[in-house]
Amino acid sequence: MHLRPSELILNEDGSIYHLNLLPEDIADTIITVGDPDRVSQVSNFFDTIEVKKGKREFLTHTGHLNGKRLCVISTGIGTDNIDIVLNELDALVNIDFNTRTVTKNRIRLKIVRIGTSGAIQPEISIDSWLMSELAIGFDGLLHFYQHGQDQHSAMEDEFMNQTQWSTKKARPYIIDFDSNLGELFTDNRIRLGFTATNTGFYGPQGRTLRIPSSINDFTNTLAHFRYGNHQITNLEMETSGIYALAKLLGHQAVSLNCILANRATGEFSKSPSIAIENLIEFTLNTLTSS
Template structure:
């Protein structure tokens, strides 16, 4: 990359933040309005950047440093946020969002922890061949599960489908009743494969993080169930609370690993919280 494509080596072009404006793991909601809603549970917080759809706040939760940056809707914006935060030294990312469930037993307000994602979006294909898996980092998944158990929230773990289209790409009719090719069988096909939910960013995040040897995971609140027809914006803050708690758990896990001289978290290590 020549200098003309990297106009500032410190302040990031899209995020509008520099090295002193971020700390700890980064939570990635889509909506900029969710940023202060997530951060209101923290002990301290400061807005450190707001450029385009990228709103950033940094503070502490359970005494641990933490940052939240919105990415807008879709994988292209999320990929930019990961790239530019990685430039600033971030090593852990947690997507915090909402989703549509496609399994009948899932209720509005439940949480979905993504273990892997169907790459039905185009951004990750710009990075690596389609057969490359989009998988969550096991430590992030473990921390998210532990956070849900600690907070007492109902949750599901499994495979997510990430799309570029909220309408045609998720089997919904578009304007005038337009239906994409094979849309009528999409939801059933994914249900039969055990996929839990639709959303629009996880696959790109997980793919890019794996390519760059970063940790990443995703937790989303169910707003709609495509099978039962339920739709409510219920439990909006749960995913943010779980992700914030998971970030604190990851910090504790990292200290235990360091003390034990372990390269990765495993069942033989004990976490005292």
């Protein structure tokens, strides 16, 4: 199928529209961060940097560390941005920009999110690390694609029942990480978690400044959900979208969360930059030693 210019949008130099990247600009292993300033925090560990490109909130550095080619890209905040980043990264490796057709031999990317998050269970320590084994998305992104991702439909139904989820909101979807990629990060410093992803930072995460929330005590409602051995551990804004689109596009993805806040206890990290730096170093060592 030939992709029309309005569907596959390229810049004048042939780069993909939002990310401003050419196919040769990225590696097969990609680290995503939300904050553009965090890109250099990651690439500062690289031995060499060969690509530095940016457009809007999407900044990309590609280089080498210990002989391995790596790419770090900022996504900005939210699953709406994840929709752009994941689709355009896939296009860079699996669509021929000259013929505007999907290639026959597909490339599978390894995508590792390094992000920050707030715990909703009191026993989860500040500055600890959590890998999202499952994600529950309230963002609705998955439902705009033909997906067939119904492995956890019974848990989704039970969540809606226990929380009396409003039909005016998007149906929550639950999706797994890539267990093979996740095995690389198995470590006694990392807790496996069940991450909730929502569409904003204030009302969608149960914060009230001047506008009342539509769900009373939202984080407590999430924290009390139980399904077998599963309970929701933390809340953020990207993981469900990354997992959903990675699965649909055939890529591997894991989300690593640095817990900077605990919503149950009201605590916040006293040294967030150090905690994030330590997780970055651990992630890079893991990726380059495997």
